[in-house]
Amino acid sequence: xSNTEKTVSYTTENTYLTQNELTSKTKNVWLVFHGIGYxxxxxxxxxxxxxxxxNYIIVPQAPSxxxxxxxxxxxxxxxxxxxxxxxxxxxxxxxxxxxxxxENLPENINLMVFGFSQGVSVATxxxxxxxxxxxxxxxxxxxxxxxxxxxxxxxxxxxxxxxKIIYGDQDEFLTPERLKxxxxxxxxxxxxxxxxxTFKGGHEVKPEIILSLI
Numbered sequence: 101x102s103n104t105e106k107t108v109s110y111t112t113e114n115t116y117l118t119q120n121e122l123t124s125k126t127k128n129v130w131l132v133f134h135g136i137g138y139x140x141x142x143x144x145x146x147x148x149x150x151x152x153x154x155n156y157i158i159v160p161q162a163p164s165x166x167x168x169x170x171x172x173x174x175x176x177x178x179x180x181x182x183x184x185x186x187x188x189x190x191x192x193x194x195x196x197x198x199x200x201x202x203e204n205l206p207e208n209i210n211l212m213v214f215g216f217s218q219g220v221s222v223a224t225x226x227x228x229x230x231x232x233x234x235x236x237x238x239x240x241x242x243x244x245x246x247x248x249x250x251x252x253x254x255x256x257x258x259x260x261x262x263x264k265i266i267y268g269d270q271d272e273f274l275t276p277e278r279l280k281x282x283x284x285x286x287x288x289x290x291x292x293x294x295x296x297x298t299f300k301g302g303h304e305v306k307p308e309i310i311l312s313l314i
Contacts, residue, residue, distance in 0.1 A: 107187070112163075116199050119144050119157040127154040128235070128314070129205055130212045131196075133219030134159065135242070137168060137176035143216075146305045150314070156209075160199050162218075163192070179222045189225055196226050210235035212313070216305055217242045217273075228252035233259070238313055240266040241274070241303055243282060250289050263294040266309060268301035 117140040122129070130150075134143035140159035147157050162177035180188050205211075211234045215223030220242025227237065228248050237256065256263060265286055267274055274282075286294050299306055 115161050117159040120152045122156045125153045126156045128210045130157045132159045133215040133222045135217030136178050146307050149307050212236045214238045216240045231255045234261045236262045238264040257291045257293050265294050266297045271303045
């Protein structure tokens with residue numbers, strides 16, 4: 101008996117969340133990618149301290165939902181896994197583009213791209229694919245995919261974009277060996293332009309760090 105894995109294309113829908121209003125007073129638009137286990141409506145709370153008139157927050161929702169801790173009570177979500185990754189990346193990038201098309205953002209705003217944990221892998225892949233003009237990119241407590249190269253980020257290193265790398269000094273997922281590898285990768289990809297910010301703490305989002313990025 102033999103099995104054949106086939107592929108089919110179909111149309112699907114997914115939610116995303118926005119916070120505040122997009123008006124003539126808006127200065128910054130944040131495109132925020134949450135970490136594994138979050139839903140966008142819970143992750144957005146970390147941005148509550150930003151000036152609501154000047155900052156508009158867009159939080160895409162990772163598509164794969166699951167119950168947390170096997171309790172069938174709380175729901176989290178994941179962006180990607182090692183299964184069929186190339187196709188899933190393509191699907192996620194198409195979804196993000198659809199979100200931004202729906203938002204129809206004005207050209208005269210500062211685009212701030214923020215990824216936390218697993219969201220870093222999505223943020224970096226989207227940036228490498230889209231070559232978006234950004235005021236700030238912030239990669240917080242996450243790893244950058246190995247397939248990305250310095251050429252993918254020439255558009256950032258040759259611009260005035262601020263690049264921030266953020267992590268806690270007690271992050272249980274960032275071993276000394278992994279930190280060393282990531283530092284080499286970051287230096288190669290961003291040609292020494294990235295600024296590293298560390299804080300006392302673990303694998304967690306500090307709202308005060310977000311405020312400091314403005």
